[in-house]
């Protein structure tokens with residue numbers, strides 16, 4: 001029984017951590033309709049920045065904020081490449097993803113893995129110290145859920161501001177944004193900044209939980225985030241009362257659960273990324289089928 | 302065929318415009334070689350012309366969605382040649398033939414109106430919909446007589462083409478404009494909706510004293526509405542009537558003119 005609870009806790013912890021990234025990618029992929037590959041580079045960016053900061057003794061909550069800002073800056077670069085230099089969205093993402101490899105190495109001082117055991121992280125200092133006794137094993141889950149929900153609520157709030165409404169229009173009907181005297185390209189850059197900021201934030205949380213940063217931790221993040229977005233928004237497609245950002249977090253948890261179940265059933269670790277790709281493919285295909293059915297229904301009435 | 306040009310009062314002016322698409326290639330289209338049009342302030346101009354005569358391109362040149370090769374474009378005495386499309390949108394309003402272009406389908410009617418109401422101001426982190434303005438938005442929607450004032454929380458995607466176009470027109474004229482551009486904005490609508498939208502157009506143009514350029518294939522509308530009518534053909538103005546001459550115009554005069562042109566073309 002304890003093993004099952006441990007597994008569930010593990011799924012939820014990781015689900016929420018990657019959920020932080022997924023709500024950001026929801027902005028770029030669903031709201032702006034931009035498949036952003038740079039998240040594979042900005043996730044470890046968040047981790048590496050955090051490792052450097054925490055080793056230097058910076059407050060771990062500040063490290064979260066700085067990681068977000070660094071990710072957002074990288075997202076701006078993707079946006080500038082795409083919008084101002086007119087490079088396709090996929091290629092702009094790849095360029096930033098590749099260049100992040102070097103940036104991350106520079107930040108870590110050339111090592112692929114940076115550890116910071118026994119340093120203050122959000123999970124072992126400050127409010128984390130309040131969790132005592134039985135609660136101690138739940139502190140990671142409580143804290144990551146807290147960060148994830150705060151990020152989600154902030155994004156929900158943002159999407160209802162003037163800037164947020166304009167961002168949604170930029171994805172839906174760029175011509176309308178132009179009619180309002182604004183440049184839809186600028187809104188795309190803002191969206192990519194938010195998406196990558198959240199991704200780096202997720203990277204920072206994961207690094208703090210593991211007390212180490214790995215520059216290879218970004219591989220497959222695009223697939224993970226997009227799968228969470230697609231799974232989440234499809235499952236809750238009919239439920240109008242569930243906000244898309246909430247749905248995406250559930251998507252992330254569900255996706256993690258699938259992976260953990262597969263591993264528990266005896267799938268060797270080597271097959272993990274393959275399984276990630278397979279689940280993503282299934283999600284994409286069903287998404288496509290659901291979309292088509294929706295369109296047909298739309299035509300018939 | 303002498304082309305009359307009203308050169309004295311040009312609030313909106315297109316002067317010596319040259320435009321060639323795909324120059325130097327096999328697909329080269331020389332559209333405008335020396336195009337001139339002056340529109341006085343508060344004039345409502347209807348534009349007719351056969352397919353490919355250059356009507357949409359003329360509007361695109363004004364809006365900045367297509368750059369001119371050379372020439373001068375001014376609005377209210379200000380040279381706008383170097384302004385980008387979104388910069389020109391600050392004082393030019395445009396309603397497209399496609400009703401889905403003038404609004405954001407995913408946002409609600411209210412959110413669309415709130416966004417449009419903010420045009421010219423900054424789009425920052427303040428609340429998107431100002432609650433104090435809702436009653437004003439409702440009163441504007443009542444003008445449409447489509448019952449939209451009771452549906453302000455519905456996404457625009459759930460409205461019909463006619464309703465959307467009426468809303469687009471309302472939204473586009475919410476803030477002060479120097480020029481209103483309508484590109485076959487009733488063409489995608491059924492006869493009744495198109496009648497409604499056309500009447501609304503006339504009402505809004507009169508209420509706000511808008512300088513307006515309306516392209517239409519509906520000769521009845523071209524004759525019935527507006528102060529001036531011009532006909533384009535192969536990138537030139539072949540007919541330009543206003544005032545009493547326009548009031549005296551009949552649909553038949555226009556169809557005759559169309560026929561005359563196509564005979565000249567040898568069709």
Ligand SMILES: Nc1ncnc2c1ncn2[C@@H]1O[C@H](COP(=O)(O)OP(=O)(O)OP(=O)(O)O)[C@@H](O)[C@H]1O
Nearest residue numbers: 322323330332350351352353354355356357358359
């Ligand atoms: N982007 C473009 N590239 C190449 N040629 C173009 C382009 N836009 C317009 N043209 C050409 O310019 C000419 C005028 O086109 P335009 O769209 O202005 O005509 P129109 O008067 O609006 O016609 P319609 O009544 O069909 O809307 C056409 O011959 C068209 O092929």
Ligand SMILES: [Mg+2]
Nearest residue numbers: 356357358484
């Ligand atoms: Mg046209």
